Amino acid sequence: MDAFVVRANGPLSGTVRVCGATKNAGLKQVAAALLAPGVTLLRNLHPVLDLDAMLDVMRAIGAGAEWTGENELTIDASGPLTPEAPYELVTRMRASINVLGPLLARCGEARVAMPGGDNIGSRKLDMHFRGLQAMGADLEIVHGLIEARCRTLCGARIVLDFPSVGATENLLTAAVLAKGQTVLDNAAREPEISDLAAFLNRMGAQISGAGSSTIEVDGVESLTPIENEVMGDRIEAGTILMACGVAGGEVTVEGTRLDHLEMVALKLGEMGLDVSPTPDGLTARCDERMHAVDVATLPYPGFATDFMPLVVALLATVVGSAIVTENVFDNRFGFVDELHRMGADIRNEGRHAVVRGVDRLSGAPVRAQDVRAGAALVVAGLAADGETRVLDPYHVDRGYPDLAGQLHALGADVRRVRPPA
Ligand code: EPZ
Numbered sequence: 001m002d003a004f005v006v007r008a009n010g011p012l013s014g015t016v017r018v019c020g021a022t023k024n025a026g027l028k029q030v031a032a033a034l035l036a037p038g039v040t041l042l043r044n045l046h047p048v049l050d051l052d053a054m055l056d057v058m059r060a061i062g063a064g065a066e067w068t069g070e071n072e073l074t075i076d077a078s079g080p081l082t083p084e085a086p087y088e089l090v091t092r093m094r095a096s097i098n099v100l101g102p103l104l105a106r107c108g109e110a111r112v113a114m115p116g117g118d119n120i121g122s123r124k125l126d127m128h129f130r131g132l133q134a135m136g137a138d139l140e141i142v143h144g145l146i147e148a149r150c151r152t153l154c155g156a157r158i159v160l161d162f163p164s165v166g167a168t169e170n171l172l173t174a175a176v177l178a179k180g181q182t183v184l185d186n187a188a189r190e191p192e193i194s195d196l197a198a199f200l201n202r203m204g205a206q207i208s209g210a211g212s213s214t215i216e217v218d219g220v221e222s223l224t225p226i227e228n229e230v231m232g233d234r235i236e237a238g239t240i241l242m243a244c245g246v247a248g249g250e251v252t253v254e255g256t257r258l259d260h261l262e263m264v265a266l267k268l269g270e271m272g273l274d275v276s277p278t279p280d281g282l283t284a285r286c287d288e289r290m291h292a293v294d295v296a297t298l299p300y301p302g303f304a305t306d307f308m309p310l311v312v313a314l315l316a317t318v319v320g321s322a323i324v325t326e327n328v329f330d331n332r333f334g335f336v337d338e339l340h341r342m343g344a345d346i347r348n349e350g351r352h353a354v355v356r357g358v359d360r361l362s363g364a365p366v367r368a369q370d371v372r373a374g375a376a377l378v379v380a381g382l383a384a385d386g387e388t389r390v391l392d393p394y395h396v397d398r399g400y401p402d403l404a405g406q407l408h409a410l411g412a413d414v415r416r417v418r419p420p421a
Contacts, residue, residue: 002419004374004404005392006381007363009413011249011286016406018255018281020044020071021233023095023371023399024165024306025192027054029199029230031098032173033075035106036203038225040075041068045230046401049394051390052371053093057085061099077225087113090147093398094118097125097166100148101174109149110387113140119370121329127167131158135171135178143193155180155219161182163188163206163213163299169196175217176205184215191260195231202226215248215278234260235306236400239375241265242310244284245273246317247382251410254281263303267295267311271318292320293356297327309335309376315355316344317383324353335373338366342384363388368395375403382412 020026026045031054033040045051047067055065055073061083064076083103090096090113103110115123116261125146129139132148134156139148155178159169168188175182187193189211197210203226206218237256244251245268258265258277265275265282272290275282292315303369305328315322316339326332333348340346341364345356363386368374374396381388390396395414396403404416 001391001417002393003417004378004393004396005415005417006378006390007386007413008247008383008385009411010247012247012248012251012393012410012412014410015252015254016409017055018232018253019401020230021192021195022046022048022230022401023050023194024235026230026231027051027095027227028098028169028192028196030054030058030065030073030075030076031102032196032200033225033355034061034077034081034099034102035173036223036225037078037353040077040225041227042075043071043227043229043323044232045071045073048401049398050093050095053089054096057096057099060084060086060089061103083107083110086110090115094123097128097256098169098173100146101132101170101172101309104132104148104150104172105153105177108144108151108218108404111213112146114144114146119334120332126158127162127164128170131160131167131171132174134158135174135182139162153178155182155217157183158185160184160186162186165190165193168193168215172197172200172207172215176200176207176223178219180219182217182219184217187213187215188299189213191231191234196210199228202228232256235304237261238264238307239310240308240405240406240410241268241273241275241284242413243313243379244286245271245290245314246379247412248286249377250283250285252278252283256258256281258282263301264307267293267303290314290318292318292322292355294323296325299328303331305329306372308332310379312336312346312353312355313339313376313380315357316346316380317361318357321354321356326357334369335376338369338373338376338377338411339380341366342380342388344380362386365391366390368392371395371399375400378407378414380405381414
């Protein structure tokens with residue numbers, strides 16, 4: 001059966017290299033390549049399911065998308081483009097909404113299916129829409145399609161209600177070719193935004209302030225395709241840190257930056273995992289069972305919501321009790337019932353969960369419900385008696401190219417089993 005199969009195998013030890021941040025940074029750069037007529041080359045991308053879906057979206061739009069080397073992808077946006085992302089593709093992967101800004105900027109029109117909600121919350125798009133409207137776009141939802149058009153996009157001052165990652169990205173990629181200056185206030189500050197802005201600037205855009213709450217964009221006439229290397233995956237790095245917390249041991253993670261993981265490292269440090277920088281990443285060490293510390297998720301530089309299921313899995317195994325508060329998504333605790341199957345002691349109500357560490361989890365068949373929840377179940381299995389089978393592993397495959405291989409390289413007994421072809 002298709003699953004991750006996990007057994008506890010003692011402390012982790014060794015070095016792994018993280019992949020590129022394909023899901024949370026790469027997909028956005030693939031979409032942004034639509035802004036530059038010609039051939040863009042992106043390096044440090046890895047084959048994950050969400051990238052497959054994004055490449056299908058690009059092809060539907062009329063852009064070429066080919067692997068031209070190991071972890072090297074070529075996007076040919078020479079045109080002509082068909083500015084439409086259909087429902088069947090958009091529902092495979094939410095980040096296809098990221099083509100809206102580039103298509104409007106390049107083609108003056110876009111038809112993108114509404115993605116709808118998903119397993120972690122309602123995931124509205126109102127800030128994307130209000131920002132594009134402020135730049136002069138007409139937008140309506142017709143038969144489930146966002147129909148957007150504009151004669152000219154014009155720079156505007158836009159204040160986001162909340163520092164939404166997706167809205168910041170869509171507005172940034174629309175503003176780069178708009179007439180005049182756009183100021184985005186209360187913008188998301190995630191490193192993936194800075195990586196996108198650096199990519200766009202290298203293509204000729206005029207963006208300043210990315211990584212802070214106020215981003216200024218001076219629109220330019222056109223962008224030129226370039227070669228770019230996508231940043232290392234900080235969420236994958238953090239996942240390995242959490243695994244080290246659960247299993248104990250000492251690991252070195254290469255290809256990432258401790259300053260992208262500061263809050264996670266701080267919290268894990270309070271819990272008993274020492275994390276320190278190395279020239280190309282970080283190293284972490286945990287000598288004894290960790291202890292509980294409260295955690296509340298917040299936009300960057302706060303504790304990322306994507307680590308929440310992982311930290312809940314970790315807290316389920318430590319000494320003491322902690323309160324975990326989810327402030328970003330409204331329905332991200334669905335995985336708690338799966339951890340209950342493994343003997344975890346967690347009480348969840350609304351946006352809060354009280355997690356009481358137990359001496360030992362017990363392996364069980366469990367089901368992944370989204371990418372990080374699935375990773376959290378794999379990590380929990382590292383400290384469980386007997387076998388844990390994480391079913392519906394395709395959720396994990398959406399964002400992690402080889403989680404089992406990486407944990408295995410550190411000595412964990414984790415296998416990704418697949419049904420016979
Ligand atoms: C990105 O999603 C990531 N996805 C998510 O990663 C991540 O959890 C999230 O940012 C927060 O860091 C990708 O990069 C592909 P948001 P995004 O817009 O952009 C509300 C993972 O596990 N909101 O910052 O969709 C929204 O409902 C995933 O890797 C509005 O109300 O996140 C949510 O509650 C899952 N109106 C909050 O803001 C809007 O117009 C944050 O959403 C937009 C968002």
